[in-house]
Amino acid sequence: MKHFGLAFILCSLVFIGCKKNNTTASSYTPSCSGTKSYSVNVAPLMQSFCVSCHSNYSSYSQVKSSSASIRSTIVNGSMPKGTSLTTDQKNNIVCWIDAGAPNN
Numbered sequence: 192m193k194h195f196g197l198a199f200i201l202c203s204l205v206f207i208g209c210k211k212n213n214t215t216a217s218s219y220t221p222s223c224s225g226t227k228s229y230s231v232n233v234a235p236l237m238q239s240f241c242v243s244c245h246s247n248y249s250s251y252s253q254v255k256s257s258s259a260s261i262r263s264t265i266v267n268g269s270m271p272k273g274t275s276l277t278t279d280q281k282n283n284i285v286c287w288i289d290a291g292a293p294n295n
């Protein structure tokens with residue numbers, strides 16, 4: 192009986208570990224209202240969540256030309272790698288891209 196608790200904890204950890212892996216790529220549907228601005232809404236998020244690994248995303252022209260793949264990785268939850276965005280943060284980026292990724 193002494194090892195039952197330990198075995199239970201180990202099994203729980205394995206279960207939680209698998210569950211977490213399965214939910215990293217969560218789908219998301221944007222909800223857009225108002226105009227999103229590159230300089231106000233998007234650039235600061237790129238700076239905080241993406242530029243550490245993708246230094247090219249500090250430039251408007253690079254973000255604009257990669258916007259289709261940026262959009263899909265945000266919608267499927269695969270980026271930002273190692274962390275996640277709130278729904279508001281996703282909306283800011285995705286809605287800006289859906290509006291044609293203007294330099295505003």
Ligand code: HEC
Binds near residue numbers: 242257271
């Ligand atoms: C911790 C490092 C890291 C961070 C932070 C990060 N990425 Fe990535 N990203 C990667 C790596 C590594 C790859 C290569 C593919 C892979 O390993 O998944 C990648 C690939 C990509 C791709 C190409 C994927 C494809 O298949 O076309 C896009 C687009 C992308 N990242 C966008 C972003 C965006 C947008 C953010 C911020 C919201 C971000 N990444 C944050 C590391 C990172």
